[in-house]
Amino acid sequence: MRTALLLATILFTAAAHATTIRNDDSCDIATMPAATLLLPYFEVDFNSPARTARTTLFSVINTSRSPQIARVTLWTDWAYPVLTFNIFLTGYDVQSINLYDILGPSGTITLQDRNVGSSSLPNDANPLFLPSAADACAQLPGVLPASFLNDVRSMLTTGRVASCGSSHLGGIHVNAIGFVTIDLVATCGITMPNDIHYYDELLYDNVIGGDWEIVDPNPVTGNYAGGNPLVHIRAIPSGGPAGVATETNLPYTFYDHYTPHQDRNTARMDRRQPLPSTFVARFIQGGTGAFNTNFAIWREGLTGASAACSAYSRNNGFDMVAIEAVRFDEHENPTVNSSEVRISAYQKTYVIFPSASSTPTSAGTFPPLSSSGDVGGWMYLNLANSSTGRPSQNWVVSIMQAEGRYQTAFDATPLGNGCSSTQAYTTNRPYPPVIGPAPNITP
C-alpha cells in the first residue's frame, strides 16, 4: 500500500517537474539552431533605386563544421510558393541575401564562393547528402531569366501569373510582399515545400540560424531599419537521413498540411515544431511625431499539397478568420471591434489576415483605442482559424517607428507553445475562458 502510494506520488511529481533538460526536446520556439527558418514577412520596393528602396535582408549561419544545403522558398502573401533556390553552406558558413538583389533590377541571386575554412570539413563531408548533391549543387543560382523574374514580381505584387489564368495567388500592393522559408535539405533541387516529394529531400539537423532586417532608406517615408532573429523551427527528434518517416511526439508539425498523410508518421514527416496561435503584442499609436506600430503577422495557410491556383484565395478568405483580438490600453481598459459585442447574429467585424501581412495597429481590422486617451498598451491576438481542426500556426512581430529615424522590430510573446490546444473566445466576464498563458499541462 505504502509502496503504491509512493509510486503514485512519484508519477504525479514527475508530471509537475521539468520533464526534459535536453536540447531540442520540447515544443518551445527558441532562438536556437534549427532545421527550418521562417522570415515571417518581407517587403521589397523593386521599382525604386537601391538608395531609396525599402528592402528586406536575411542572413543564414551554418553553426556546424559539416557542409549544409539550405533551400530558400519565397512565398506570396497568400502562401503560394513563387521561387526556390539553394544556398550551399560550407562548414561554419554565413550567407546574406538582400531580396532587392533578387527582385530588383539586377535580378540576381548572389552567393559567396565555396572555399572551405581551415576549421570546416570538406564540401562532400555531409553523409546525409544524397548522391545527386555533388552534381546538383555544382551549378547554383545566378541571374534570373527576365521573363521568369517578371512573373515572380507579378505574383508578389498583383498575385497574378499567366499560367494561373484569372486566379489570384496573392494580394495587390505596390511593393513585393510575402514570406520566406529556409529548410535544411539533402540535395540542391527545385522541389518546393508544397510538393509531397519535398519530404524525400528534407533533413533534420538543427544546425542553422539567422536574422532578418527591414531597411527603409527613403528619408521621406522611412530612414530607419529594424531587425530580428528569423523564427527558428527545430526538427524533433533531430537527425537522420532524408526520406525516412521517423516517429515524433509532436501533435502536428509546421509543414503538416503539405506532408504526405499516408499514416501518422508520414503526416508529421517534416518533424518541425508547430508555431503557436495566441500572442501578446505591444503597441504605441502616438500619431504624427511619435511612435506608431505595425503588426507583421504570419499565418499558416489552408491550401494543401499541390493545390490548384484557384484554391489560394482561401488563404485570404473567410476561412482565415481569427478567433479574436482584444486591445488593452495602459489602464487595462479592454476594447474589441464594436460589432464583436454581438447585438445581432449577423453583425460582426471579422479579423482576417492573409498568410503574411503588416498592418498598422490603427487600422480598422484591430479593435479601436479606448476613450481613456492612452496611446499605448498591448493587444491579445488569438489568430487560430476555425478551419484547420486544430490550432492554426502563426507568428507576430511588433514593428514600431517614429520621427523618420527610429524603428524597432521584436517578436510578440506567444501565450503558449505550438502544441498547446486552441484557446476559446473570451468575453468581458471575469470567469473562464479568460485571456492568459496556456495551461502548463497540455490538455
Next chain:
Amino acid sequence: MRMRKLTLLLFICSISVSANTFVKGSPATTNNDDSCDIAVLPAATLLLPYFEVDFNSPQTTAMTTLFTIVNTVQQPQIAHVTIWTDWGFPVLDFNLFLTGYDVQAINLYDIFGPRGTIAPPYGTTNEIETGLRSLDNDANPNFIAASAANCAQLPGPIPVRILNDMRTAVTTGIYDYSCGRNVTIGGKHRNAAGYVTIDVLSDCTLTLPTQPDYYKELLYDNVLTGDYMWISPNSTTGNYAGANPLVHIRAIPEGGPAGVVTATELPRTFYGQYNPPANQAADRRQPLPSTFAARFIQGGPGAFNTHYVIWREGLTGANAACNDYARNGSSEMSVRSVIRFDEHENPTTLASSCLPLYCPNLTLPATSSTETGAALFPLISNSGDLGGWTSFDLSHSAANRSQNWVVVSMSAEGRYSVAFDALALSNGCQ
C-alpha cells in the same frame, strides 16, 4: 479489491503523465514551461541584459534605455525590479504593482536623470482602479497578507542623496551609501551602465535577490512578458533606436506559494548563486546558456558596425561584502573560448590574434557592450571580409559552466540600428 483500486490509481497517474510527456521518443514533453529552452514566453523573471543612460545630457539628446512589462493574466502581480551595476552589485530595487492585464513602461532616464523619479506612484500601487477584465487588486491568493499595506505606497521621487550615490555607483563604481568611497562595485564609464532583473513576488518589500530571504518572497507564476529599447536621440552620435524582448526566464515547475521548497529537475538555476545553501534551486528559474553564435558586420565609417552586448553571471554569492564585487569585473571573469569566422569561414582566435607585445585574454564583467572591432576580440581575418559571425563559449572555465546572454546590436549611417538576440547553441541545462 483495495489492490485493484491502487492499480487503477496508478494507471490514471500514468495517463496523466503520458498524455503530455512521453516515455520514449521526442519531444519528451509537449507541455508549456517544461523544458530548459529560453523562449519568449510568459515568465516569472525578466532580464534586461544591459542598460545605458546618459543622465547628464538633456532628454532631447540623452541616450536612454526603456523597458516595458506586461502582466498577461487577470490576477494582479507584484513585479520586483532590481537595478545592478555592470559588476553585478544591486544598487536600487523597487516594486511595480501590476493590476490584471496591466502594462507598465519605465524610462531609466526618469530614474537616473534630473527627475530622479520611479514611475508615478498612482500608476504602480494597489490603489489603482482595475480594468473591466481584471480581477480585484487583492485577488492573487499568493500575495501575503502584508502586501495590502506594503503595496499601497510605491515609489516616487528618489531622495537626492540616494540618487547621487546611485549615479556614482553606475558610472564610477563608488557607492558611498552602502560601501564607502574606497571600494568599487562597478566599472568606470561616462554613462550609467548595468542590467535589470524583474521578478514576480508575493509582497512589496525591498529585499534584494542577493539576500537569502528574497527566496521566501519569490513567486513562481510564469505571467510576465516585456521588451526593452535603447534610444540614442543625439543626431551626432546616434539618431536611432533598437529593441528586443527582455530575456524571459521561466520558473519550472511553475506556481505555488512563496517560501515553499519544491523540487525542480533543473540542474542549476538563474539565481543559484544567491539561493539559501539549504536549497540552491529555491528560485526554480531556468538557467541561461553559455555558448552562442553572434553575427557581426564591421564595415567602418558609413557602414554597419556591431556591438556585442554580453550579460554574464557574476562570481559573488549571497550577502557578499562590497569589496568582493571587484571579482565580477576582474580576470576571474575570463571567457573560455572565442572564435571569429569571416564570410569565407576563416577562423581567428584570441591566440591567433597575439601581437608582439600584446596577447588578448578576453575577460568581460557582468554586463558590457563592446564594439566587435575592439582589441578584446579576435582580430578579423586578413581576407578583406567585413562580416561574419563569432562563436562564444562564455563559461568562466571548463569546470564552471556559467550563465550568459548575448545581444547583437548593429548601427549605421546615424539612422539605422537593429538589435537581436544571438543564437544560443545550447540551453542552460546542458
